[in-house]
Amino acid sequence: MEINYLEDQFLSKTLFLHEEFLEINYIPDILIHRETELILLSKIFVKLLEDPFLISRKVTIQGEIGIGKTVIAKTFGKMLLMSSEKRNLNIKYIHINCRKEKTPYNILNRIFFHLNCKFSSRGYSVQELITFLEDYLKKSQIYLVLTLDELNYLQFSNFNLIYSLSRLNETNYDRKNFISLIIIVRNLILLGNLDDSTKSTLQGNIISLKKYTKNQIIDILSARIKISIKQDVFSTELIEYIASQIESSGDIRKGLNIIRNSTKIAESKELDKVSKKEIDSALNNIIPNLQFDIIDSLNLHENILLFSILDSIIDFGESKITFVEIKENYGKLCLNLHKTPRKNTQLWIYLQHFANFGLISINTISKNIKGRKSFISINDLPIETMHKKLGNKIRSFNSQM
Ligand SMILES: Nc1ncnc2c1ncn2[C@@H]1O[C@H](COP(=O)(O)OP(=O)(O)O)[C@@H](O)[C@H]1O
Ligand SMILES: [Mg+2]
Numbered sequence: 001m002e003i004n005y006l007e008d009q010f011l012s013k014t015l016f017l018h019e020e021f022l023e024i025n026y027i028p029d030i031l032i033h034r035e036t037e038l039i040l041l042s043k044i045f046v047k048l049l050e051d052p053f054l055i056s057r058k059v060t061i062q063g064e065i066g067i068g069k070t071v072i073a074k075t076f077g078k079m080l081l082m083s084s085e086k087r088n089l090n091i092k093y094i095h096i097n098c099r100k101e102k103t104p105y106n107i108l109n110r111i112f113f114h115l116n117c118k119f120s121s122r123g124y125s126v127q128e129l130i131t132f133l134e135d136y137l138k139k140s141q142i143y144l145v146l147t148l149d150e151l152n153y154l155q156f157s158n159f160n161l162i163y164s165l166s167r168l169n170e171t172n173y174d175r176k177n178f179i180s181l182i183i184i185v186r187n188l189i190l191l192g193n194l195d196d197s198t199k200s201t202l203q204g205n206i207i208s209l210k211k212y213t214k215n216q217i218i219d220i221l222s223a224r225i226k227i228s229i230k231q232d233v234f235s236t237e238l239i240e241y242i243a244s245q246i247e248s249s250g251d252i253r254k255g256l257n258i259i260r261n262s263t264k265i266a267e268s269k270e271l272d273k274v275s276k277k278e279i280d281s282a283l284n285n286i287i288p289n290l291q292f293d294i295i296d297s298l299n300l301h302e303n304i305l306l307f308s309i310l311d312s313i314i315d316f317g318e319s320k321i322t323f324v325e326i327k328e329n330y331g332k333l334c335l336n337l338h339k340t341p342r343k344n345t346q347l348w349i350y351l352q353h354f355a356n357f358g359l360i361s362i363n364t365i366s367k368n369i370k371g372r373k374s375f376i377s378i379n380d381l382p383i384e385t386m387h388k389k390l391g392n393k394i395r396s397f398n399s400q401m
Contacts, residue, residue: 013267013270013272014267015229015230015233015263015266015267015272015274016228016229016230016263017227017228017229017230018227018228019228019260020228021224021227021228022224022228022229022256022259022260023256024253024256027071027074027075027078028071028223028224028227030223031068031071031072031075032216032219032220032223033212033216033219033220034068034071034072034209037061037068037072037207037209038072038075038076038079040207041059041072041076041207042076042079044057044059044205045057045076045080045145045180048080048091048143048145048180049083049084049087049089052084052089052090052091052143052177053143053176053177053178054176054177055177055180056166056177056178056179056180057180057181057204057205058166058180058181058182058183058201058202058204058205059180059181059182059183059204059205059206059207060182060183060184060185060188060202060203060204060205060206060207061073061182061183061184061185061206061207061209062184062185062186062187062188062206062207062208062209063186063208063209063210063211064186064187064209064211064249064250064251065186065249065251065253065289065290065293066249066250066251066252066253066254066255066289067209067210067211067212067250067251067252068209068212068252069149069184069209070095070149070184072209073095073147073149073182073184074095074147076182077093077095077145077147078093080093080145081093089143090140090141090142090143091142091143091144091145092114092115092142092143092144092145093145093147094110094111094114094115094144094145094146094147095147095149096110096111096146096147096148096149097149097150098148098149098150098151098152098153098154099149099150099153099293099296099297100297102153102154102155102297103154103155103158104126104154104158104161105121105126105129107148107154107161108121108126108129108130108133109121109129111133111144111146112133112136115136115142115144117136119132126161126164127164130161130164130165130168133168134168134178137178137179138176138178142178143177143178143179143180144178144179144180145179145180145181145182146165146179146180146181146182147181147182147183147184148162148181148182148183148184149184150184150185150293151183151184151185151191152185152186152191153297159191159194159195159198160195160198162181162183162198162201162202163195163197163198163201165179165181166179166181166201181201183202188202188203188206211249211250212250212252214243214244214247217243217246217247217250217252217255218239218240218243220252220255221239221242221243221252221255221256221259222236222239224256224259225239225259228259229259229263232273233263233266233272233273233274234259234273234274235273238274238275238276238279241276241279242255242258242259242279243255245258245279245283246258251289253289254286254288254289257282257286258279258282258283258286261282261285261286262274262278262279262281262282263278265278265281265282266278284382285382285384285385286382286385287381287382287385287386287389288381290357290358291357291358291359291381294354294357294359295359295386295389295390295393298393300339300394300397301339301342301346301350302350302353302354303390303393303394303397304330304333304334304337304339304394305326305330305342305347305350305351306354306359306360306386306390307333307387307390307391307394308326308329308330308333309321309326309329309360309376309378310378310383310386310387310390311329311333311387312325312326312329313377313378313383314383314384314387319377319378320363320375320376320377321375321376321377322373322374322375322376323347323351323374323376326347326376327344327347330347337394337398351376358379359378359379359381360376360377360378360379361376361377361379362374362375362376363375363376363377
């Protein structure tokens with residue numbers, strides 16, 4: 001065989017040095033423009049390094065999407081571990097994302113997993129698991145610094161978990177402490193009506209992150225481009241242009257996605273530089289991060305339902321469709337996937353959920369005495385990109401089963 005396209009691909013020029021450094025979860029060695037926050041966290045926790053079991057701290061970090069909340073906590077976690085190892089202390093830092101672990105049961109299981117504590121939690125109540133955690137920490141003399149990230153994804157009814165965890169320190173007879181909490185939310189107000197005890201837990205130390213300025217965005221993006229993409233692919237003016245596109249939200253995640261996607265577009269055109277044109281096409285295909293996170297957190301049926309809406313819209317070439325049309329498409333998809341379709345009432349709950357997060361709009365018009373008709377449309381979002389993402393997700397759900 002003479003022609004091998006695989007070899008061609010292999011030889012084709014890449015513009016990346018380390019594409020993986022553009023991933024959102026990558027933790028840069030240096031966190032520029034967040035020194036103040038890291039120093040503040042260090043001041044709050046420094047006593048822990050004298051005698052951890054004497055104190056317990058509760059800190060809430062709040063701020064909009066993509067402005068460094070997660071990376072600050074993780075960087076601080078790394079610093080804490082370094083200092084604790086240096087002093088032979090048994091401090092563990094565990095970072096849990098509540099968008100992935102949505103229930104107290106899952107969160108606790110995740111904690112046990114990270115503590116390397118192997119036991120079967122099946123059949124235990126949440127309260128029993130908390131008691132078990134307490135016993136385990138005491139027995140092993142471990143001090144736990146626990147970050148609950150994206151707490152807004154935990155259902156309100158489960159918020160007493162936070163209270164129970166923070167109480168863990170007070171209930172034991174020798175008054176030793178075993179846990180400190182770092183809570184991360186977009187905005188404390190979004191958490192709604194919390195009971196007083198949880199509220200007081202969360203409102204201890206609040207670190208509110210400000211959005212980055214345009215110049216700070218330029219610094220952060222430039223540093224990231226330097227380690228992940230070949231020299232001269234992005235000009236200074238181009239980085240400024242990207243920064244001006246994300247200045248209003250201050251969302252670095254969006255900036256990183258633009259950089260990565262536009263580089264891929266340039267690669268596919270076999271260019272050796274990225275220009276404004278590639279940035280613009282990357283911008284048009286990016287799902288805003290809030291909606292992206294929501295999509296990421298959907299369960300299988302929500303996923304199928306949203307996919308059917310997009311599918312029908314693309315298929316019919318219309319901007320809005322009726323509930324009946326969606327339901328029909330959804331039913332077909334469920335059949336293909338060998339799943340039992342959810343009932344109408346449940347589907348409406350899902351639709352309302354999509355609407356609450358700004359994915360869709362529902363327009364209901366009273367037709368006549370016979371009743372009302374509802375039209376569903378997708379908000380100003382890249383339909384094709386979302387369709388593709390959801391399709392992939394459904395496939396991966398299916399392959400897991
Ligand atoms: N000050 C900074 N310096 C370097 N990278 C940063 C900084 N702030 C944010 N980032 C990067 O931006 C992305 C988004 O940050 P993240 O902490 O995930 O935001 P949030 O949790 O607020 O949504 C991450 O990839 C992170 O590494
Ligand atoms: Mg985050």
